Amino acid sequence: MSALDPAIADRLKRNAEGLVAAVAQQRGSGEVLMMAWMDDEALHRTLTTRKGTYYSRSRQRYWVKGETSGHVQHVHEVRLDCDGDTVLLVVDQDGAACHTGDRTCFDADVLLGTED
């Protein structure tokens, strides 16, 4: 049982694992930093602490972004999409968002570049 506000919990459309997708975006620049997952408790912790907090499917535990790297996400806004299955976090990201050391998780692999 999560402490998430029931008025919010009622609007979530979770996947079969009980999770919603979470996209983190840098405030100001608009860079899309990363995509991860949250259950109700991770969303509750994010909303109440204003630190980006996710649920790791592989490790089956909560993780606060930056808890080991120091690259914390200060959360300014959280928005739920029209389907209720994705949240958008507008954050101030300290340092690299990606575990590889890249600024964002989308920096390294360009599948299609801008047309000439």
Added chain:
Amino acid sequence: MSALDPAIADRLKRNAEGLVAAVAQQRGSGEVLMMAWMDDEALHRTLTTRKGTYYSRSRQRYWVKGETSGHVQHVHEVRLDCDGDTVLLVVDQDGAACHTGDRTCFDADVLLGTED
């Protein structure tokens, strides 16, 4: 069997349904417009046509964004994240990205606002 370039297909980490997440972002403004899903064929079509093309889990079919609304997504860049499970599309979105008529799917429901 999809026509997706095997060198790309090999880098994808699909979920149990065979899908990767796809986040669409407006070029220039950086607005995060929507989140949807792609299988290999939807990604192949997106890369080759430069029109945002997704896979609908509920309808079990492909859909080209704007095919009914006229609100087409012209795709400028496609990037794969470090995990291989999410693509970021940088697009020019004609009109509203959201089926509700909102510019983005994240406009209507603010769970947490900016601190005073």
